Amino acid sequence: VMDKRPDQAKEALAHVREASRSALGELRATVGLLRQSGDPEAPTEPAPGLAVLGELVDKVRRAGLPVEVACADRLTPLPAAVDLAAYRVIQEALTNVQKHAGPGAKAEVSVVRVGGTAEVTVLDNGTGRAEDTGTAADGGGHGLLGMRERVTALGGTLTAGPRYGGGFRVHAILPVKARTGEPESPGAAGRTGERP
Numbered sequence: 001v002m003d004k005r006p007d008q009a010k011e012a013l014a015h016v017r018e019a020s021r022s023a024l025g026e027l028r029a030t031v032g033l034l035r036q037s038g039d040p041e042a043p044t045e046p047a048p049g050l051a052v053l054g055e056l057v058d059k060v061r062r063a064g065l066p067v068e069v070a071c072a073d074r075l076t077p078l079p080a081a082v083d084l085a086a087y088r089v090i091q092e093a094l095t096n097v098q099k100h101a102g103p104g105a106k107a108e109v110s111v112v113r114v115g116g117t118a119e120v121t122v123l124d125n126g127t128g129r130a131e132d133t134g135t136a137a138d139g140g141g142h143g144l145l146g147m148r149e150r151v152t153a154l155g156g157t158l159t160a161g162p163r164y165g166g167g168f169r170v171h172a173i174l175p176v177k178a179r180t181g182e183p184e185s186p187g188a189a190g191r192t193g194e195r196p
Contacts, residue, residue, distance in 0.1 A: 049083035060094050070110040078118055082174045085150050086120045092143045093122035093170040101126020118174045125167040
């Protein structure tokens with residue numbers, strides 16, 4: 001078309017350019033929704049994960065919030081997206097404890113592998129009100145909403161709410177899919193000498 005009918009080619013290219021602009025605008029909007037407040041515009045270091053959980057917990061402790069952590073010592077490395085989501089859930093939950101749990105609050109973090117899932121739990125014994133945690137119907141903030149969207153985007157579930165007797169609980173269940181290139185379990189193929 002460009003050689004035989006340049007006028008039509010010019011019009012087609014204008015449509016392509018407009019569609020590209022629109023798609024990029026939608027992509028920017030989506031990324032903007034997924035970006036956590038405080039995230040740099042252009043990250044200059046690798047995305048955080050559970051490997052740097054100790055640094056996050058140390059920072060929170062230095063800010064005055066006592067935190068206990070229970071993680072399996074030999075937790076199998078998680079896929080990058082799951083690892084990042086687990087870290088972000090803990091980060092946001094601890095931030096909420098600092099902001100809303102009240103004086104004298106303490107937090108507990110646990111990360112365990114249960115079958116094909118990774119479970120992340122953050123508990124606190126705070127005296128803050130439900131309205132202060134962002135769970136009230138009038139909104140309150142985007143912390144819990146952001147955590148829930150991040151977890152459900154991976155096919156997981158997140159529950160958050162007041163604990164019986166006081167405090168707050170955030171619990172995420174993240175599915176851990178087999179990584180590509182991971183070897184099959186021993187004995188899964190070739191038991192009788194046949195080729196898989």
